Amino acid sequence: MAPSPPHITARRGKFITLEGAEGVGKTTNREFIRRCIEMSGHTVIVTREPGGTPLAEQIRGLLLERREDGMSSDTELLLMFAARAEHLARVILPALEAGAWVLCDRFTDATYAYQGGGRGISSERIATLEEWVQGALRPDLTLLLDLPVAEGLQRAGQRSAPDRFESEQAAFFERVRLAYLALAQQHPARYRVIDAAQPLEDVQKNIQTVLTDFFATL
Ligand code: Z5A
Secondary structure (H helix, E strand, O other): OOOOOOOOOOOOOOEEEEEOOOOOOHHHHHHHHHHHHHHOOOOEEEEEOOOOOHHHHHHHHHHHOOOOOOOOHHHHHHHHHHHHHHHHHHHHHHHHHOOOEEEEEOOHHHHHHHHHHHOOOOHHHHHHHHHHHHOOOOOOEEEEEEOOHHHHHHHHHOOOOOOOOOOOOHHHHHHHHHHHHHHHHHOOOOEEEEEOOOOHHHHHHHHHHHHHHHHHOO
């Protein structure tokens, strides 16, 4: 049985998260970031939320599928943290404890942005679950890809049929974006905001600069 809750015994790897609203380019930039970390001499595992384990991926399926009977905001919140508890216990914490770095495409800041900013759940409520599920674990570095909502939706719209989140109105994603920008202001030591409206080459140059600065602090 996996350990729970997550008490970190000897955390040796670094935990990097990638955040942003719809269509900002997280998936596009994941492999680039992986290569930058590997080239700096570290082993890195790349994972995502919701998901990252077979059970958490099943929960992701429940969260993303469009359903006629809807889903209450609290159910959505609790499912996010249920998936996260599984992901932490089986993937993230063992990797960090073994000395690997973890690059995670979305983590709890997405909960503050989507369930908090988007759905209107209070930060205090989310913080209670964060404390319960994660204990003291927080990312060491968070890259926020920021893009005007209309542009993100246009980029994302060129893909397949929209899931339950992607079916939200632009106003929802505006609240999500503002919540992310507020988080970046609240946590300036770990957040780096990247202008994702630039051509991909320039976005990646900025990401590389941020990572080089981060490596220099180690
Ligand atoms: N969610 C939540 O509510 N609460 C939580 O706690 C967590 C998650 C953890 C699934 O997340 C949903 O879960 C998500 C929030 C919710 N729903 N939404 N929205 P996800 O991360 O798996 O899915 P996503 O947000 O839908 O990701 P995404 O839309 O796939 O965005 P992306 O990965 O950032 O975008 P992309 O696929 O890399 O790029 C989009 C397009 O833009 C693509 O065609 C690229 O080629 C293009 N692109 C990328 N960069 C550029 C530049 N620089 N210029 C031009 N075009 C570009």
